Amino acid sequence: MKKLTLLATVCSVAMMGAAASAKDSDDPIVIPIHNWSSQIVMSNVVGQMFEEMGLNVEFITTDSQAVYESVRLGDVALELEVWEGAFGASFREALKKGGLHDAGDHDAVTREDWWYPMWTKEACPGLPDWQALNACAAVFATAETGDKGRYLDGPVDWLKHGQERVEALGMDFVVVNAGSAAALWAEIGAAEANKTPVVVFNWTPNFAEAVWPGEFVEFPAWEDGCDTDPAVGPNPDALYDCGNPATGYLKKAAWDGMKDKWPSAYCTLTKISFTNPQIAEMAKLVDTDELEPEEAAEEWLAANRAVVDPWMAACSS
Amino acid sequence: MAVTSTADIGGHTDQSAKRDPVLIGLLAAAFVLMAAYALGILPTWLYRVPEEWIPPTAEMLDVVFAFVQNDLGLIHLTRFIAEGPLEFLLDATANLLYGKRRWPYLGPIPWTAIAAATAVLGYYLGGWKMAALAGGTFVWTALIGQWDIAMQTMSVLIVAAPFAFLIGLLLGIAAWKYKWVDRLIKPILSILQTLPFFTYLLPAVIFFKVGPTAGAVATIIYAIPPMILMTTLGLKKVSPEVVEAGKMSGCTRWQMLTRVYLPAARTELLVGVNQVIMLCLAMVVLTAFIGMPGLGAKLLAMMGSFKLGRSFEIGITIVLFAIMLDRLSKAWVEKQPYHHEKGTPWWQQHAYLLGGVALFVIFYILAQFIDFFAEIGRRQSFSKGKEIDKAIKGFLAIEGVNAVTDWLRWFLNVKVLIPFRNSLLWIPTSAFILLITALTYWIGGKRPAIWGFIFFTIIAFSGWWDRSVITLYTVISAVIISMLIGIPLGVFAARSAKWPRRILLACDTAQTFPSFIYLIPAIMLFGVNDVAVVFAIVIFTTVPLTRYTIEGLRTVPPEITEAADMSGATRRQKRWSVQLPMALPTMAVGFNQAIMFAFFMVIIAAFIGTQDLGQELQRTLAGTELGKNIVLGLNVSLMALTFDLAVMSWAENRKKVLGLT
Numbered sequence: 012m013k014k015l016t017l018l019a020t021v022c023s024v025a026m027m028g029a030a031a032s033a034k035d036s037d038d039p040i041v042i043p044i045h046n047w048s049s050q051i052v053m054s055n056v057v058g059q060m061f062e063e064m065g066l067n068v069e070f071i072t073t074d075s076q077a078v079y080e081s082v083r084l085g086d087v088a089l090e091l092e093v094w095e096g097a098f099g100a101s102f103r104e105a106l107k108k109g110g111l112h113d114a115g116d117h118d119a120v121t122r123e124d125w126w127y128p129m130w131t132k133e134a135c136p137g138l139p140d141w142q143a144l145n146a147c148a149a150v151f152a153t154a155e156t157g158d159k160g161r162y163l164d165g166p167v168d169w170l171k172h173g174q175e176r177v178e179a180l181g182m183d184f185v186v187v188n189a190g191s192a193a194a195l196w197a198e199i200g201a202a203e204a205n206k207t208p209v210v211v212f213n214w215t216p217n218f219a220e221a222v223w224p225g226e227f228v229e230f231p232a233w234e235d236g237c238d239t240d241p242a243v244g245p246n247p248d249a250l251y252d253c254g255n256p257a258t259g260y261l262k263k264a265a266w267d268g269m270k271d272k273w274p275s276a277y278c279t280l281t282k283i284s285f286t287n288p289q290i291a292e293m294a295k296l297v298d299t300d301e302l303e304p305e306e307a308a309e310e311w312l313a314a315n316r317a318v319v320d321p322w323m324a325a326c327s328s
Numbered sequence: 329m330a331v332t333s334t335a336d337i338g339g340h341t342d343q344s345a346k347r348d349p350v351l352i353g354l355l356a357a358a359f360v361l362m363a364a365y366a367l368g369i370l371p372t373w374l375y376r377v378p379e380e381w382i383p384p385t386a387e388m389l390d391v392v393f394a395f396v397q398n399d400l401g402l403i404h405l406t407r408f409i410a411e412g413p414l415e416f417l418l419d420a421t422a423n424l425l426y427g428k429r430r431w432p433y434l435g436p437i438p439w440t441a442i443a444a445a446t447a448v449l450g451y452y453l454g455g456w457k458m459a460a461l462a463g464g465t466f467v468w469t470a471l472i473g474q475w476d477i478a479m480q481t482m483s484v485l486i487v488a489a490p491f492a493f494l495i496g497l498l499l500g501i502a503a504w505k506y507k508w509v510d511r512l513i514k515p516i517l518s519i520l521q522t523l524p525f526f527t528y529l530l531p532a533v534i535f536f537k538v539g540p541t542a543g544a545v546a547t548i549i550y551a552i553p554p555m556i557l558m559t560t561l562g563l564k565k566v567s568p569e570v571v572e573a574g575k576m577s578g579c580t581r582w583q584m585l586t587r588v589y590l591p592a593a594r595t596e597l598l599v600g601v602n603q604v605i606m607l608c609l610a611m612v613v614l615t616a617f618i619g620m621p622g623l624g625a626k627l628l629a630m631m632g633s634f635k636l637g638r639s640f641e642i643g644i645t646i647v648l649f650a651i652m653l654d655r656l657s658k659a660w661v662e663k664q665p666y667h668h669e670k671g672t673p674w675w676q677q678h679a680y681l682l683g684g685v686a687l688f689v690i691f692y693i694l695a696q697f698i699d700f701f702a703e704i705g706r707r708q709s710f711s712k713g714k715e716i717d718k719a720i721k722g723f724l725a726i727e728g729v730n731a732v733t734d735w736l737r738w739f740l741n742v743k744v745l746i747p748f749r750n751s752l753l754w755i756p757t758s759a760f761i762l763l764i765t766a767l768t769y770w771i772g773g774k775r776p777a778i779w780g781f782i783f784f785t786i787i788a789f790s791g792w793w794d795r796s797v798i799t800l801y802t803v804i805s806a807v808i809i810s811m812l813i814g815i816p817l818g819v820f821a822a823r824s825a826k827w828p829r830r831i832l833l834a835c836d837t838a839q840t841f842p843s844f845i846y847l848i849p850a851i852m853l854f855g856v857n858d859v860a861v862v863f864a865i866v867i868f869t870t871v872p873l874t875r876y877t878i879e880g881l882r883t884v885p886p887e888i889t890e891a892a893d894m895s896g897a898t899r900r901q902k903r904w905s906v907q908l909p910m911a912l913p914t915m916a917v918g919f920n921q922a923i924m925f926a927f928f929m930v931i932i933a934a935f936i937g938t939q940d941l942g943q944e945l946q947r948t949l950a951g952t953e954l955g956k957n958i959v960l961g962l963n964v965s966l967m968a969l970t971f972d973l974a975v976m977s978w979a980e981n982r983k984k985v986l987g988l989t
Contacts, residue, residue, distance in 0.1 A: 039429075046625075046632045067429070071539050072619040074949065081538060154738035155746065155857055163856055166937070168947045189856050190937035190946070196634035197851035204725040218633050298633050301713060303473075 035273040039069035043078045043087045047192070048218055048304070050075075050092045052293035055308030057091060057283065060319055061276050064327070076101045076168075083110035085266045088273070089280055095259030096123040096214070097169060102264060114265040114280050119216060119287040120258040123171070125162065125228040126213035128199060132226075134208040139229045141180070141254075148183035150208050156185040163198055163211040164188050171212055172238075172251045176230070179249035199223055216290045218298035230254030278326035289315070354766035361759035374758040382791040389955035397535070406535040410545070417487045418540045425479035425486075436479070438695030438702040439470040441688045448684035454659035461655060465648040473709025474623070474645050481612050481622035482649075484540055488547040489608045493601055495548065496555020500600075501585070503556060504563040517553045522924065522968035524931040525550065525611065526945040527961030529618045530954055543612065543620030550611040554603035562596025563589055598661040605653045606840075613646060613842050617949060624842070631848055637716030643845045650840035724852055733853045745858045749801045757788050760797070764970065772974035773981065779973050783966040792941060796963050799940040802858070802933070803926040803967075806865035810922060814870040815915070818877025819903070828878045835871045843868060843928075847935050861933040868929045869922040876918025880911030913988060916979040920972060927968040 042058050044051045058068040073081060079101045081087045093102050105111055127138065134150045137143025144160075151160030162184045164173035173186040189195050195211050196219065202209040203223065210228065213219060231253040236243040244252035263280060270277045285293075296307035312319060364370040372378065397403045419430035427436030447463030469478045503510040525546075532546035566589055574588035590597065616624030623642055630639040668677050675682060695702035723729060755763070761784045769777035787796050821827040846864045854860040884907050892906040934942035941960050948957040 046629050048629070048633050051629070070621075072616070072621050072625050073538055074617075074619065077533075077538070077949075086538065153855065153857075154734075155741050166946075167943065187856055188937050190933075190943065191632075191935040193628075193631040193634070193848060194851050194856050194936050196632075197848045198856055200634055200636075200721070201724060201852040201855065204721060205730060222634070298635075301638075301711070 035064075035066055035275050037067060038272070039067040040089075040269075040273055040276055041069050041071055041087045043073045043081065043090060044070050044304075045073065045075040045078070045092075047294075048297040049216060049290045049294040051304045052297055052307045052311065053091050053285065053290065055304050056293065056311055056319075057280070059308055059312055060279065060323060064275060064279070064323060066273060066276055079105035079111065079264070082264055082266050083108060085110070085268050088266050088269045088276075089114065090264040091283075093260075093262035093264050094121050094123075094214075095261070096121060096255055099259075100170070102262070105264075109267075111264050111266055114263040114277075115284070117261040117263070117286075117290075118284045119261045119290055121214065121216070121261050122227065122255065122257050122259060123212070123214035124230065124255045124257075125173075125210055126225055127208070127210045127228065128203065128223040128225040130203075130206040131208040131210065133206075139226045141182075141228050141230045144210065144228055145180075145182045145184070151184070151210055156187075158183075160184045160210070162186050163195060163209065165192075165195070165212040166190055169212075173212065175249075175251040179244075179246045179252035180230075181246075216287050216294065218294045220291070221295055221299055227257075228254075233257065275326045279322050282322040282325055289318070348769075351766055351770055354762050354769065358759040358762035358766065361756055361762070365756045365759070370756055375756040376793060377757060377788050377791075379791075382789055385790060386953070386955035386959045389958055390953070393534075393954050403535060407537065410536040410541040414487075414536075414541050414544060418484065418544060421483040421486050422480070422540070425483045426476050436703075438692060439466060439475050439704070440695060440701045441691035443467050443470070444687040444691050445684045448680060448687060450656060452680040452684075453656055453663055458656060458659055461652050465652045468648060469645050470704050471710050472641055472645065473704060473711050474626070474642060475704065477622050477626045477642075478645060478649070481609075481624070484544050484547065484615075484620065484622070485605075485608050485612050488544045488551065488612070489605050491544075492548045492551035492604045492608060493555055496552045496600065496604065497559050497597070499552070500556040500559020501563065504560045510560070513556065517556060518969060518972070519962075519965050520549070520553050522927065522965040522972065523961050524928065524942070524945060524964045525614050526617070526931060526942075526949060527957055528611075529615065530949060530957045533618050534954060538619045540620055542618050543615035546615055546618070547608050547611040551604045551607040554607065555600040558596045558600030558603065559593070562593030562600075565596065566592040595661060598657065602654065602657040602661065605657055606650065609646070609650050609653060610840075610842075627842060627845065631844070635713060635717065636720050636848060637713035638711065639845055639848065640716055641711060641713060643841050646842050647837055647840045651836070654840075720849075720852075729853075737854050737857070737859050740859045740862070741857060745805060745862065748805060749798065749858070752797050752801045753794060757793055761785055761788065768970060768974040772977035776970070776974040776977050780970040783970045787963050787966055790959055790963055792944070792960060792963055795939065795941045795944060796967065798938070799927075799930055799942065799964065800967055802861055802865065802930050802938070802940060803923065805858075806862045806869055806926050806930070807919075807922050809862065810866045810870040810873055811919075813866070814873030814918075814922070815877050817870070818874040819881065819908075821874070822878045822881035828882065831874060831878065835875050838867060839871050843932050844935060847933065851936055856937045858938075860936050861930070861938055864933050864936065865926050865929045869926045872918040872921035872925060873915075874918075876915050876921070877911065879918075880914030881907055883914065884910045910986060910988070913979045913982045913986065916975055916982070920975040920979070923971045923975070924968055927964055931964065 040058075040061055042054045044054045054070065058070065061068050071087060073087065075098065078087065078090055079098070082090055083105045093099075106113070125141075125144075132138050135144065135147040137146065148160035149158055151162070152158055153161045155161075160183060162173060162177070164186050165171045165188070167188045173188075176182075177184045177186055189198065189212075195213070198211060199209060199219070201207075213225070213227075215227075219225075231245050233253050233256045234243050237253045238250055241248050241250055246252040263283065265277060265280055269280075293307065293311055296302050296310055297304055300307075302310065361370060361374060365375060373381070416431075419428060420432060422428035422435075423430045423432060424435040424437055443463050443466035446466060447459045450458035450460070450462030469475055499509075499513065503513050528546045528550055529542075532542040532549070536542040536545045570588060570592050571584075574584050579587060612620065612622065613624035613627070616622070616628050619625075623646055627639055627642045627646075630642065691701060752760075761781060764784050765777050765781040768780035787793065790796075817831065821831045846867050847860075850860040850864040850867075854863060888906060888910060889902065892902045897906065930938075930940065931942035931945060934940070934946040937943075941964055945957065945960045948954075948960065
């Protein structure tokens with residue numbers, strides 16, 4: 012590790028000369044990391060890119076919702092994964108208060124919705140259609156839910172409106188909220204043992220796709236206003252009567268002061284755009300190949316020079 | 329006399345308690361209220377406190393905090409501490425232990441050097457066994473590939489523990505010296521000890537910045553109370569002869585304190601140090617929730633990506649560290665200071681220190697040439713994460729296991745837990761408060777009953793009644809189940825000489841395992857529902873029940889068991905009519921601890937998915953709702969205190985009756 016950083020510094024000097032990094036502050040760029048692997052690896056990848064540019068980088072673990080407040084205040088410099096569905100609300104709120112701004116979208120799209128692992132399809136062949144799912148609700152029944160099906164939604168504070176959707180579409184399901192992402196995985200993992208059919212909340216890109224192949228349930232397609240105007244969607248009297256957007260954005264956010272303090276790092280940040288397969292690959296290195304995030308980032312960078320070099324080159328002149 | 333009065337195993341002081349008019353009055357009033365509710369004639373305000381009566385406590389607290397924080401400028405002070413001296417210290421240890429790029433730019437110290445130095449320390453304190461434990465823990469950590477994260481945790485621990493010690497010591501001395509400090513500090517300590525850890529975390533973040541600084545502050549606050557208690561206890565116990573001797577030699581007040589009182593209270597102070605270290609370690613792991621890097625954060629990340637094997641390995645590392653720190657500090661308690669004869673050369677006096685330093689330097693130099701001695705990367709490590717994963721999944725796929733867990737899930741959920749929860753929620757608030765008052769009166773007498781009444785009334789007016797009742801329901805269910813497991817286990821273990829030690833070791837391990845690691849197996853066995861929540865708590869609460877049952881049974885005075893033998897009691901009679909009743913006061917302490925642990929764990933169980941106070945608390949962590957966070961935390965604390973007061977008062981009375989004090 013020590014040698015590598017040394018190597019990286021030498022390289023950076025050789026590659027772009029001192030001129031590029033001279034303008035940037037020597038203070039460490041603080042990059043927040045959260046508790047899911049793709050974000051941690053991506054942050055490490057970008058951190059190592061900055062280090063190659065001769066900058067100091069530091070990582071700090073933060074809550075994924077509270078981080079926008081930290082970006083706004085400049086406690087951390089940027090955020091690399093702003094999910095439309097999960098963090099859109101926190102991001103927009105911080106945007107309103109001022110202090111951070113949108114630093115562009117990734118190429119990747121995100122989706123979060125009701126999801127089932129492939130083995131579920133055997134018990135309920137009509138899937139992924141939501142009406143077919145509703146027709147075999149009894150397959151998903153458990154001791155506590157009686158003859159209604161059980162849907163394991165994300166934690167209440169993720170505000171996924173599972174309950175509202177069940178009511179709006181008149182589904183025979185009971186919505187149970189898990190307490191954490193870990194609880195969702197444990198539930199799927201337990202079901203895997205004897206191929207019990209389950210339907211749970213899930214999202215993509217995510218390591219779970221690699222571990223448990225599965226599909227999203229196809230609800231009535233998302234239309235703008237589905238969450239604000241009852242008239243939109245199949246049920247004229249209810250909100251949330253359609254699925255979540257199938258192509259949500261994945262953004263980067265930056266602290267307003269970053270542009271002036273680390274101009275070349277900021278410039279690189281705006282150029283950065285990862286695709287879904289690239290993100291999946293990053294997550295896989297940690298989740299399946301069991302590398303530490305820093306090592307995974309080194310490996311990913313080494314294999315993807317062609318992708319990242321232009322981003323850095325564009326900002327070094 | 330003692331033996332005759334123990335004929336009644338039921339638990340209350342004497343038979344007449346059953347016919348106590350106060351008790352009957354309370355119960356009758358509660359039943360009248362419930363009957364009225366069942367008939368539909370109960371005024372709604374007696375059923376639940378109406379929304380409009382609930383004072384805006386959370387909002388008021390927020391205003392107060394905003395005032396203290398911004399207008400009084402406290403935030404500048406705390407931020408200064410956080411960004412100044414505290415961050416400086418944390419950065420320095422972080423540099424030494426894992427090479428963060430900060431002053432003094434010397435680290436990271438190679439793992440071999442640290443392992444060797446601690447092994448020497450272990451040898452000095454407790455011989456070869458301690459040396460193996462101390463050195464072995466570090467070697468394991470390095471080989472399993474967790475060195476960096478373990479050092480991130482240690483770098484905070486090294487800073488937090490001395491602070492907690494120092495602050496606790498000073499406050500303890502103050503409380504011993506001045507009555508009013510003692511009176512002021514006592515209730516605060518009781519609340520601090522029952523407050524859920526989420527409530528320590530949020531204020532720390534707001535005042536001390538996210539990351540290691542907030543983690544260190546929360547850890548320090550969490551670890552102070554036992555140090556204060558042990559300090560006052562130790563100082564009070566200093567024998568008058570020693571004090572006299574000090575006075576006669578003409579000590580000044582400062583000398584009296586530093587040369588007489590503190591050395592005489594050495595044992596208690598070191599027990600306090602032990603407690604401080606253990607609590608620091610427990611809390612440092614939990615501060616992962618507010619962005620503290622290290623073992624806790626890694627554990628959360630591993631659980632978040634469903635890596636059971638690796639989580640388990642991290643759990644083992646934490647247990648090893650806990651056992652090592654615990655045993656080393658206990659060895660230090662037992663090791664009395666050794667005074668060398670005059671004229672011993674200095675190198676002989678400090679032989680261990682020199683040996684440690686020498687080894688440290690040797691390995692430090694070696695590490696410069698041999699990479700393996702400096703750092704072990706992930707690919708070189710011996711982690712068996714995947715294999716453990718497979719074993720766990722294999723276990724879950726066994727038909728028999730599934731059949732049992734499915735049946736348990738059905739039975740407990742449908743037949744026991746859900747009906748129990750619904751009936752508790754059905755009871756009108758007014759009747760519930762009276763029932764609690766009656767219960768605490770029956771157990772502990774008048775004072776606990778008054779407190780129970782006040783505390784639950786406060787909870788009723790906090791606006792979180794239903795969630796509090798659900799929290800209480802989970803706690804009660806878990807404690808009852810763990811009594812059914814823990815007490816028989818303890819009784820069984822106490823029968824022989826070998827078993828107690830084995831079971832106690834299992835208890836120690838179960839307790840030092842990071843609490844949230846139990847959540848995943850609980851979900852995998854029972855799914856996301858109340859059974860999993862109760863199961864996770866039960867693992868934790870069974871420990872004190874078993875421990876104190878063993879303890880209680882083994883410390884029954886031999887005269888009494890002999891007396892029973894002489895009067896021709898059968899083994900069964902001896903156990904049920906002599907040993908168990910005599911052990912009850914000690915068992916009550918375990919029971920009390922079990923309740924406290926349950927209140928602690930029920931909050932963590934929010935990660936499984938609950939509808940109680942814990943869930944709301946967890947939500948507040950992401951935001952800035954400090955007022956709400958504190959109201960919720962206090963509700964938990966008040967419920968825990970109600971039981972604490974009642975059970976402890978019962979145990980006191982009982983001990984008096986049995987003549988055990």
